[in-house]
Amino acid sequence: MTLTGKIALVTGAASGISREIAHAYAEQGARIVCADRNGEAAEATAAAIRSAGGQAEALRCDITSQADRDAAVSMATSFDGGLDILVNGAGILQAQPLLDVTPDSFQSVFDINVTGLFFMLQASARAMIAAGRSGRIINLASIAGRQGIGTSVQYSASKAAVISITQSAGQALAPHNICVNAIAPGFVQTAMWREIQAMAVAGSAAIAAEEFNDGIVQQVAKGRLADPGDMVGAALFLAGEGAEYVVGQTINVDGGTLFN
Numbered sequence: 001m002t003l004t005g006k007i008a009l010v011t012g013a014a015s016g017i018s019r020e021i022a023h024a025y026a027e028q029g030a031r032i033v034c035a036d037r038n039g040e041a042a043e044a045t046a047a048a049i050r051s052a053g054g055q056a057e058a059l060r061c062d063i064t065s066q067a068d069r070d071a072a073v074s075m076a077t078s079f080d081g082g083l084d085i086l087v088n089g090a091g092i093l094q095a096q097p098l099l100d101v102t103p104d105s106f107q108s109v110f111d112i113n114v115t116g117l118f119f120m121l122q123a124s125a126r127a128m129i130a131a132g133r134s135g136r137i138i139n140l141a142s143i144a145g146r147q148g149i150g151t152s153v154q155y156s157a158s159k160a161a162v163i164s165i166t167q168s169a170g171q172a173l174a175p176h177n178i179c180v181n182a183i184a185p186g187f188v189q190t191a192m193w194r195e196i197q198a199m200a201v202a203g204s205a206a207i208a209a210e211e212f213n214d215g216i217v218q219q220v221a222k223g224r225l226a227d228p229g230d231m232v233g234a235a236l237f238l239a240g241e242g243a244e245y246v247v248g249q250t251i252n253v254d255g256g257t258l259f260n
Contacts, residue, residue: 106154
């Protein structure tokens with residue numbers, strides 16, 4: 001496949017899964033707008049892409065800010081051809097016992113993972129429709145949105161909302177030739193995963209990080225935790241011509257953890 005000539009806006013591009021997807025799209029010829037609330041790290045991703053021969057720009061973008069969302073979409077649409085692909089990858093995790101969840105901690109997760117994601121989707125869709133071109137919107141969900149995690153109820157609930165938004169937006173935008181889908185990663189070794197691991201270890205004097213990982217791996221048919229790069233294949237598929245008839249779907253990329 002090729003993404004030559006495509007413009008892709010990737011949020012959360014400073015690290016983890018979004019960074020890997022940004023690199024993969026650039027390798028396939030897309031021009032990348034790397035957006036992240038950590039502007040310096042977003043620029044580092046863009047610089048690495050350019051060093052590898054790709055095209056990339058970066059900007060600081062807090063997706064809870066309407067002005068920042070508009071600026072990101074404006075940058076993407078300023079290039080020849082306009083915006084073709086949005087990867088809605090920005091997100092946060094707050095791991096804490098259910099009885100310790102506060103209104104503020106619950107809302108802070110939803111502000112980014114749900115509200116920010118939705119309005120970035122909306123702004124991008126408007127730009128695609130205004131340009132009269134087909135598009136791809138790929139949201140990052142999680143298997144936690146299909147089967148909750150007791151130590152992170154707000155994160156699980158937010159990712160269930162992402163799956164629902166993907167279904168609704170898929171229906172609403174398909175007539176405009178914009179395909180909206182999502183990827184639901186499993187247990188991926190990112191900063192978020194290390195936060196979950198640290199909480200589990202801190203909550204038990206009898207378990208070490210290695211033992212915690214081993215227990216999780218036993219739930220995965222592939223027998224290992226995922227790397228961020230394991231999400232790239234699905235992201236490339238959903239961005240390409242082969243996914244033209246895929247609408248409103250959430251694809252589990254979890255090594256065989258869930259089967260629904």
